[in-house]
Amino acid sequence: xETRYDCDSLIAFxxxxxxxxxxxxxxxxxxxxxxxxxxxxxxxxHGVIRSAHYLQCVQAGGIKPAAELAVIAEGPCYLRLxxxxxxxxxxxxxxxxxxxxxxxKQAVFVTTMNHSDHFGAAGLYAQRLAEHGFLGYAMSNTPPxxxxxxxxxxxxxxxxWAYAAPGSKYRGILFDICMAVVASGKVQIAMAENKKIPYGxxxxxxxxxxxDPADVLKKGGFFLPVGDHKGYGFALMVEIMTGVxxxxxxxxxxxxxxxxxxxxxxxxxCFVAINPEYFGGLAPFRAQIDHVIDTLLxxxxxxxxxxxxxxxxxxxxxxAAARQHGVLLTDASLQELxxxxxxxxxxxxxxxxxx
Amino acid sequence: xETRYDCDSLIAFxxxxxxxxxxxxxxxxxxxxxxxxxxxxxxxxHGVIRSAHYLQCVQAGGIKPAAELAVIAEGPCYLRLxxxxxxxxxxxxxxxxxxxxxxxKQAVFVTTMNHSDHFGAAGLYAQRLAEHGFLGYAMSNTPPxxxxxxxxxxxxxxxxWAYAAPGSKYRGILFDICMAVVASGKVQIAMAENKKIPYGxxxxxxxxxxxDPADVLKKGGFFLPVGDHKGYGFALMVEIMTGVxxxxxxxxxxxxxxxxxxxxxxxxxCFVAINPEYFGGLAPFRAQIDHVIDTLLxxxxxxxxxxxxxxxxxxxxxxAAARQHGVLLTDASLQELxxxxxxxxxxxxxxxxxx
Numbered sequence: 001x002e003t004r005y006d007c008d009s010l011i012a013f014x015x016x017x018x019x020x021x022x023x024x025x026x027x028x029x030x031x032x033x034x035x036x037x038x039x040x041x042x043x044x045x046h047g048v049i050r051s052a053h054y055l056q057c058v059q060a061g062g063i064k065p066a067a068e069l070a071v072i073a074e075g076p077c078y079l080r081l082x083x084x085x086x087x088x089x090x091x092x093x094x095x096x097x098x099x100x101x102x103x104x105k106q107a108v109f110v111t112t113m114n115h116s117d118h119f120g121a122a123g124l125y126a127q128r129l130a131e132h133g134f135l136g137y138a139m140s141n142t143p144p145x146x147x148x149x150x151x152x153x154x155x156x157x158x159x160x161w162a163y164a165a166p167g168s169k170y171r172g173i174l175f176d177i178c179m180a181v182v183a184s185g186k187v188q189i190a191m192a193e194n195k196k197i198p199y200g201x202x203x204x205x206x207x208x209x210x211x212d213p214a215d216v217l218k219k220g221g222f223f224l225p226v227g228d229h230k231g232y233g234f235a236l237m238v239e240i241m242t243g244v245x246x247x248x249x250x251x252x253x254x255x256x257x258x259x260x261x262x263x264x265x266x267x268x269x270c271f272v273a274i275n276p277e278y279f280g281g282l283a284p285f286r287a288q289i290d291h292v293i294d295t296l297l298x299x300x301x302x303x304x305x306x307x308x309x310x311x312x313x314x315x316x317x318x319x320a321a322a323r324q325h326g327v328l329l330t331d332a333s334l335q336e337l338x339x340x341x342x343x344x345x346x347x348x349x350x351x352x353x354x355x
Numbered sequence: 356x357e358t359r360y361d362c363d364s365l366i367a368f369x370x371x372x373x374x375x376x377x378x379x380x381x382x383x384x385x386x387x388x389x390x391x392x393x394x395x396x397x398x399x400x401h402g403v404i405r406s407a408h409y410l411q412c413v414q415a416g417g418i419k420p421a422a423e424l425a426v427i428a429e430g431p432c433y434l435r436l437x438x439x440x441x442x443x444x445x446x447x448x449x450x451x452x453x454x455x456x457x458x459x460k461q462a463v464f465v466t467t468m469n470h471s472d473h474f475g476a477a478g479l480y481a482q483r484l485a486e487h488g489f490l491g492y493a494m495s496n497t498p499p500x501x502x503x504x505x506x507x508x509x510x511x512x513x514x515x516w517a518y519a520a521p522g523s524k525y526r527g528i529l530f531d532i533c534m535a536v537v538a539s540g541k542v543q544i545a546m547a548e549n550k551k552i553p554y555g556x557x558x559x560x561x562x563x564x565x566x567d568p569a570d571v572l573k574k575g576g577f578f579l580p581v582g583d584h585k586g587y588g589f590a591l592m593v594e595i596m597t598g599v600x601x602x603x604x605x606x607x608x609x610x611x612x613x614x615x616x617x618x619x620x621x622x623x624x625c626f627v628a629i630n631p632e633y634f635g636g637l638a639p640f641r642a643q644i645d646h647v648i649d650t651l652l653x654x655x656x657x658x659x660x661x662x663x664x665x666x667x668x669x670x671x672x673x674x675a676a677a678r679q680h681g682v683l684l685t686d687a688s689l690q691e692l693x694x695x696x697x698x699x700x701x702x703x704x705x706x707x708x709x710x
Binding site: 093106107110119152153154177227229233234241243244245274280285292295300303306309 | 369424428430431432433458461462463464465467490502503504505506507508510512518520528530532536562581582583584586587588589591592594595596599600601602605606607629631633634635640643644646647650651654655656657658660662663664665666
């Protein structure tokens with residue numbers, strides 16, 4: 001993973017693959033930029049590693065590559081959208097575009113979206129809201145992959161949830177997690193690299209402890225919720241905000257990474273923007289975020305700890321390094337990107353960074 | 356703990372204690388009802404066990420018993436309040452009262468409150484919003500008692516956060532947690548009962564593992580966040596929603612359970628109401644919450660598990676039993692209520708349930 005790749009040419013290459021599969025050029029660019037930005041932040045589980053999967057869904061007819069976002073209803077502080085079976089990432093980015101001006105005139109604004117699909121890293125959208133001066137939230141439900149407390153089977157999605165708050169001296173806080181002990185993407189990377197995972201992350205299909213990624217990814221096992229009933233309750237909150245509030249599929253009504261023609265995944269997403277201008281002003285808000293970060297970073301360290309971090313710090317550092325020196329990709333990411341190129345019969349060609 | 360007590364007479368007794376300390380009768384009733392309702396739900400850590408502490412703060416001049424709630428600013432979908440150094444529970448209940456009508460005309464409504472104090476169980480307010488047909492959130496910051504990832508000291512509050520969603524066939528979902536592995540109230544009960552706690556809940560002041568409640572409650576130790584960086588990020592989210600957005604104290608700016616005259620705790624609270632009428636209608640929302648609960652309860656059980664529960668189920672069952680048979684109190688609750696009576700020189704007199 002020591003080779004760095006030129007970000008712009010990687011984006012251009014990924015965009016070309018999506019265009020060849022029938023995604024309109026602007027949406028393909030949005031999608032490629034989002035995936036590469038996610039890799040730049042070091043969240044390789046949600047970057048270009050997903051390209052082949054998205055293309056497979058489009059080619060199989062499970063995702064409509066040119067679906068248009070539709071407004072179901074709207075009012076001064078809400079917007080209800082349908083992605084109409086389209087790609088989750090471009091649909092979600094367009095949803096954020098639609099929110100920005102509306103939310104600038106309100107103290108709080110909620111957007112829901114149904115008939116969507118996998119939206120990549122939740123932090124993309126929360127951070128985009130933060131970059132426009134909001135305290136932003138983004139969340140999505142997913143097909144059930146996780147147990148709930150007491151269950152010996154998949155019962156709820158390992159639902160991602162993110163928030164971001166802008167600072168002034170600091171770029172801000174960006175927190176992006178799922179509700180299992182570990183993100184499924186990390187297990188996918190372990191499987192792709194033929195590695196075992198620690199016990200405590202997953203169970204096999206009978207509920208036994210397992211360290212084999214295949215047990216959860218291929219053999220009907222499940223993820224375990226973080227903090228047991230706490231992860232259960234957080235995942236359920238996301239399910240309510242997305243599936244229930246957004247009129248999308250709930251629980252098993254969200255269809256697993258969809259390759260079935262004519263039946264969309266019906267994933268639900270929800271985005272919330274809180275406008276600091278109505279709560280004492282954006283400048284004081286940014287200053288307080290700086291103060292919070294300064295205070296946290298000054299905490300005495302536990303023995304053996306080198307750095308105390310604030311949420312998002314590593315991601316922002318990696319993004320800055322990628323902008324300067326090019327983006328790092330994992331072997332699994334390269335392998336999946338190669339598979340994506342094969343799917344659309346495009347010669348594999350990405351450019352190492354000049355440095 | 357087998358004796359049950361008559362709920363109404365317990366409320367009347369607790370109210371009398373607060374009135375004797377100078378709390379206006381209506382606020383004293385609100386406070387007493389909230390504490391007893393919390394005990395009825397089996398959350399003894401946040402029920403009448405807190406009475407003596409609240410009275411000590413009032414008697415010491417750290418809480419103003421007759422402070423009036425002040426509006427700092429308001430608009431169509433927000434309300435910024437100051438509790439002006441008053442009691443957290445009556446101030447928060449009044450904040451919810453002020454939200455209800457306003458929120459009924461909006462898709463989403465945010466209320467913040469600063470210069471407040473300990474607000475009891477977060478679930479009280481979330482559930483109250485749910486009972487009026489909202490998806491309700493309630494949260495508060497608290498004095499730092501918890502480490503963050505990598506820190507060997509108290510860095511952030513063990514911040515409580517709750518949400519509640521109304522059902523139809525079911526009363527609904529009520530989820531009420533703090534961000535540490537365990538609620539501080541549970542450790543307080545263990546200490547009052549002279550019991551050890553499991554390793555992994557807390558660390559001593561030097562960051563070493565400990566099973567002694569006194570290490571965290573008396574000797575400068577700290578709680579550990581649930582899921583490590585996940586609990587850290589959730590606690591920080593609450594800090595931003597309450598301390599930063601509400602213009603209250605943040606982190607060490609929230610003063611520990613305040614007994615210092617003229618300096619209020621400056622705790623911040625935040626309440627959010629999302630109105631399902633704007634997201635497809637309340638009746639369909641309730642039906643979907645029922646569907647979600649039904650689906651979760653039908654999950655296959657793990658070996659050895661008797662029941663799968665939904666969040667709030669145990670609390671609602673205990674509340675129903677308490678309404679029928681009287682409320683159970685822990686020894687620690689009885690001891691603290693007796694101490695409360697002594698503080699205001701009121702003879703201790705609570706009535707066992709007739710049954």
